[in-house]
Amino acid sequence: MILADISPYFANTLTRLREYGALPSLWTEDIARTVATFESDLNTDQAIGLLQRARRYTRIFRAGLENNDVFRATYLATDLNEWETFEEPPVPRDLQDRLV
Numbered sequence: 001m002i003l004a005d006i007s008p009y010f011a012n013t014l015t016r017l018r019e020y021g022a023l024p025s026l027w028t029e030d031i032a033r034t035v036a037t038f039e040s041d042l043n044t045d046q047a048i049g050l051l052q053r054a055r056r057y058t059r060i061f062r063a064g065l066e067n068n069d070v071f072r073a074t075y076l077a078t079d080l081n082e083w084e085t086f087e088e089p090p091v092p093r094d095l096q097d098r099l100v
Contacts, residue, residue, distance in 0.1 A: 003038055003047055013054050014038050020057060025066035031057055049083035056080075 003010040014035065021031035034057065037050055065071045089096065 002041055003050070010051070013051070013058070016058060017054055020061045020066070023061075023066065025061075026069065026072045027057060027060065027066055045083060052083055 003014070005011075017031055017035050017038065021028060021035055025031075034050065034053055037046075038054070042050065060066055060071075060075075
């Protein structure tokens, strides 16, 4: 699925990320990778993880921390749980999909 095609909210998120990526900051490369991934075909788990990262970048910029070296170092050194770090339940994926 391509997130920007699913919902105006996701399209707005992508627009915002592009705007942040055009600004001089310590996060330019991270945001460029996120934008490129945002425009690719993703499965549900990848999409959830990507949206989680996009929200974090948005919060960093809204807080005015996009050029703060100390914040970036602390952020990168912190073990942040992301969607992809959680383990699948011990049930076949097709059964999980049917339960949804």
